[in-house]
Every structure is written in structure tokens, then in C-alpha cells.
Amino acid sequence: MEQYVIKGGNPLVGEVEIGGAKNAALAILAASIMADETVTIDNLPDVRDINVLLEAIKGIGAIVDRLDAHTVKINGSTISGMSVDYEYIKKIRASYYLLGALLGKYKRAEVALPGGCDIGSRPIDLHLKGFRALGATVDIQHGLIAAQAEHLKGTHIYLDKVSVGATINIMMAAAMAEGKTIIENAAKEPHVVDVANFLNSMGAGIRGAGTDVIRIVGVEKLHKTEYSIIPDQIEAGTFMFAAAATRGDVTVKNVIPKHLEATTAKLLEVGCEVEEFDDAVRVVCAKRMHHTQVTTLPYPGFPTDMQPQMAVILGIAEGTSTVTESIFENRFKYVDELTRMGANIKVESNIAIITGVEGYTGARVSAPDLRAGAALVIAGLAAEGITIVDDIYYVERGYEHFEEKLASLGAQIEKVSSEKEIQKFTLKVS
Numbered sequence: 001m002e003q004y005v006i007k008g009g010n011p012l013v014g015e016v017e018i019g020g021a022k023n024a025a026l027a028i029l030a031a032s033i034m035a036d037e038t039v040t041i042d043n044l045p046d047v048r049d050i051n052v053l054l055e056a057i058k059g060i061g062a063i064v065d066r067l068d069a070h071t072v073k074i075n076g077s078t079i080s081g082m083s084v085d086y087e088y089i090k091k092i093r094a095s096y097y098l099l100g101a102l103l104g105k106y107k108r109a110e111v112a113l114p115g116g117c118d119i120g121s122r123p124i125d126l127h128l129k130g131f132r133a134l135g136a137t138v139d140i141q142h143g144l145i146a147a148q149a150e151h152l153k154g155t156h157i158y159l160d161k162v163s164v165g166a167t168i169n170i171m172m173a174a175a176m177a178e179g180k181t182i183i184e185n186a187a188k189e190p191h192v193v194d195v196a197n198f199l200n201s202m203g204a205g206i207r208g209a210g211t212d213v214i215r216i217v218g219v220e221k222l223h224k225t226e227y228s229i230i231p232d233q234i235e236a237g238t239f240m241f242a243a244a245a246t247r248g249d250v251t252v253k254n255v256i257p258k259h260l261e262a263t264t265a266k267l268l269e270v271g272c273e274v275e276e277f278d279d280a281v282r283v284v285c286a287k288r289m290h291h292t293q294v295t296t297l298p299y300p301g302f303p304t305d306m307q308p309q310m311a312v313i314l315g316i317a318e319g320t321s322t323v324t325e326s327i328f329e330n331r332f333k334y335v336d337e338l339t340r341m342g343a344n345i346k347v348e349s350n351i352a353i354i355t356g357v358e359g360y361t362g363a364r365v366s367a368p369d370l371r372a373g374a375a376l377v378i379a380g381l382a383a384e385g386i387t388i389v390d391d392i393y394y395v396e397r398g399y400e401h402f403e404e405k406l407a408s409l410g411a412q413i414e415k416v417s418s419e420k421e422i423q424k425f426t427l428k429v430s
């Protein structure tokens with residue numbers, strides 16, 4: 001088991017390059033198997049979830065040619081199986097995108113029920129409702145979701161709840177259905193738009209992605225394309241908050257500042273300076289931050305995937321703040337860990353009431369999930385003394401070379417795998 005060991009207290013200073021968006025990439029990789037020709041995808045993040053999905057795509061018979069860490073060629077014409085039931089794919093939430101992709105293309109799919117981060121109950125009823133509305137029969141048996149249809153027929157689908165996954169999955173299946181599909185109350189996240197742009201670059205007829213009504217005219221075939229994935233807004237936001245927490249000065253490069261508006265707005269509210277460039281943002285935070293209120297909401301609201309990082313910076317801001325989680329029901333599991341570092345946080349239902357303390361003190365903590373793990377690393381960077389973050393497996397699902405990027409900004413952080421290495425690090429930095 002590996003850990004991050006961190007000696008906190010250094011302001012982060014410098015420039016950091018952001019990779020491709022994990023959540024866009026997962027859907028785009030799944031969608032790539034819908035073409036019979038070779039699709040080239042660039043700006044892929046080299047993180048665990050992506051590598052697991054690529055293995056699964058290879059496992060059903062597609063040709064997967066990894067040109068380098070960030071570029072892959074996929075040809076789905078050789079797919080021989082419609083059943084995706086690997087022990088490891090259950091661990092990634094986005095395995096469900098293979099359902100929409102296979103159902104759209106082959107009108108048949110069997111995929112293991114997804115897992116992912118344990119941040120509350122994560123139903124997929126809306127995905128299945130969409131597939132059924134398109135004419136598929138869907139059964140859940142022995143841990144597998146089986147969907148099939150003679151023909152998929154375009155239809156009108158209203159999503160009761162705004163769901164990124166359901167919007168993308170239905171969009172993929174509808175891209176190869178007969179006739180026109182309308183998805184109402186669709187998610188508007190940048191990665192929904194990216195997946196639509198990718199499908200359109202293969203010849204799909206999708207309009208309106210990025211608004212709450214998406215119109216899709218089904219096509220019979222999708223063709224080859226070359227596509228570059230958008231930058232990861234959550235990775236970018238995480239570095240922006242790490243800069244703030246350490247009172248640093250960091251320029252976060254290769255981003256789309258528009259996608260970071262909610263994050264930027266909160267940093268301005270707490271008293272940091274944020275300068276926007278065409279494809280970069282600079283965060284400078286010289287003084288102690290102030291308290292504020294934040295509620296997670298679907299895009300363009302404040303992202304739930306930035307909620308733990310936000311709580312970490314409010315934990316050392318002056319005054320009392322509140323963080324309301326409106327998307328997932330169990331996303332405060334990191335609070336106990338942060339309390340061990342000196343935070344003063346009380347959780348009541350879906351609201352965390354945070355009384356800012358002067359600073360954190362280093363402690364041994366465990367990452368409860370991907371984003372909370374990153375948030376604990378930020379706390380460690382801001383803390384006095386040594387912090388050890390266990391279970392960094394979660395963090396590596398979504399952050400590429402996290403410790404190297406932080407170290408390049410002046411952080412004292414190393415990835416270690418034994419108590420001996422922890423001691424060595426401690427001796428080195430003390």
C-alpha cells in the first residue's frame with residue numbers, strides 16, 4: 001500500500017499543466033467503440049480509471065493501440081463480445097458508459113453494475129429509464145445489467161433529476177437510434193458537451209449539448225475521427241485551491257477559464273486574487289481567507305467534485321462557513337479525518353458547519369474517496385508538520401503524477417510504500 005507523506009507549510013509557487021478531463025475521457029473512450037473505423041483520442045489523462053476502462057474495451061475485442069501515455073487509437077470493428085463483467089471494471093463508475101455505447105451500436109449489452117467512489121447511494125434508474133424509452137428491454141441479473149432491442153427508436157425523454165451519467169449514456173444510445181430523440185432536463189457539464197462534440201466528429205447528429213434540451217437525430221454509422229479531450233476542470237480547481245490553502249501563487253495552465261467560473265467565484269469571495277488568461281488562471285492568496293457559504297449544484301453551479309477541497313480551505317478561513325452538499329448524500333466522510341488535523345466541523349444532515357481554525361496540524365489520515373483524498377493532501381500541504389495520507393489508491397484514480405506536479409510547485413511531498421520510507425522522508429525534511 002502506498003502513501004503520500006507531506007511536510008506542510010510551503011506556499012505553492014509556480015506553474016502547473018492540467019491534463020485531459022477524466023470524466024469526459026471515460027465517456028469518449030466508451031463512445032469510440034461505436035465507430036467501425038479507427039478513432040484517435042488525444043489529451044487522455046494517464047490515470048487508473050482510464051487504464052481500467054481501456055483494458056475492458058480490449059477485453060471485448062476492440063483494438064486498443066496506446067501510442068503514448070496521452071494518446072490512444074481504438075478500432076471497435078473487431079468487437080466480438082457484448083458482455084463486460086470484469087472484477088476490476090465494477091470499481092469504476094463509468095463502466096456504465098459501455099452500456100449506452102454497445103446498446104447504441106449493437107442493440108445489445110451486458111455490463112456489470114457499476115461501483116465507483118462510495119459517496120452515497122448512486123442509482124442508475126434514469127439511465128435505464130432512457131434505454132427503455134428508446135425501446136430496449138433492460139434486466140438486472142446476477143450483478144449484470146442486460147439491455148437489448150430489436151431496434152432503438154428515437155423518443156422524448158424527460159430526466160427527473162439532472163444526471164451527467166444518464167444524459168451521456170442516453171445520448172450515446174440515441175446517436176444510433178432510428179429518428180429523433182429529445183432529452184429534457186439534460187446535464188450541462190462541459191464533459192457532456194465534449195462527448196457530444198466527439199460523437200458529432202464521428203458523424204452523429206447531436207444539437208443543444210450544454211443546454212438543458214439535447215436533440216439527437218440518429219445515424220446508421222459513425223466514422224473515424226481524431227479528437228482532443230478538454231482540460232480537467234476538477235484537477236485545475238484542485239490546484240487552484242491548493243494554491244489558496246498554502247497562501248501561494250500558482251498559474252494553472254491548459255485550462256478553459258469559463259469551466260472554472262464557480263471555483264473562481266468562491267476563491268474571490270474568500271479574498272484570493274484570480275487572474276484569467278486565454279487558457280490559464282493565476283491564483284494568488286497572500287492573506288488568511290474569509291468565511292463563505294457554498295452549495296453544490298449541477299453545472300454551472302459549484303461542482304460536488306470540488307466540495308471536499310472547498311471545505312479544506314474554509315476550515316482554515318476566518319469565521320464560520322457552511323458547505324451544503326445537494327448532489328450526493330454521503331460526501332462528508334473526510335470530515336473525521338480533517339478533524340484529526342485540527343479542523344472544527346460539525347455535519348448536520350447535508351450541511352457542514354465549519355468554524356475556521358488558525359491552521360491544521362499534520363496527522364496520519366486515510367483518503368475515503370478520490371476527491372476527499374485530494375482534499376486531505378491539500379490540508380497536509382497547509383498543515384504544520386508531517387501528514388501521511390493512506391489509501392492513495394483512490395487519488396490515483398483521477399490525478400496524474402499528483403505528487404510530482406505538487407513538488408514542482410515547491411511542495412514537500414513524496415509517494416512512499418513503507419514505514420521505513422516515511423521515516424527517511426521525516427528525517428530528510430526535519
Ligand code: UD1
Binds near residue numbers: 093094124162164
Ligand atoms: C458524474 C461524475 C462524478 C460527479 C457527478 C456529478 C463521472 C464518471 N462521474 O457522476 O465525478 O460527482 O457526475 O457532477 O463522470 N441519479 C439518480 N438516478 C440516476 C442517475 C443519477 O437518482 O439514474 C442521482 C445521483 O444519485 C445524484 C445525482 O443524480 O444524486 C447526480 O448524479 P450524476 O450526475 O448521474 O452523477 P454520475 O454521472 O454518477
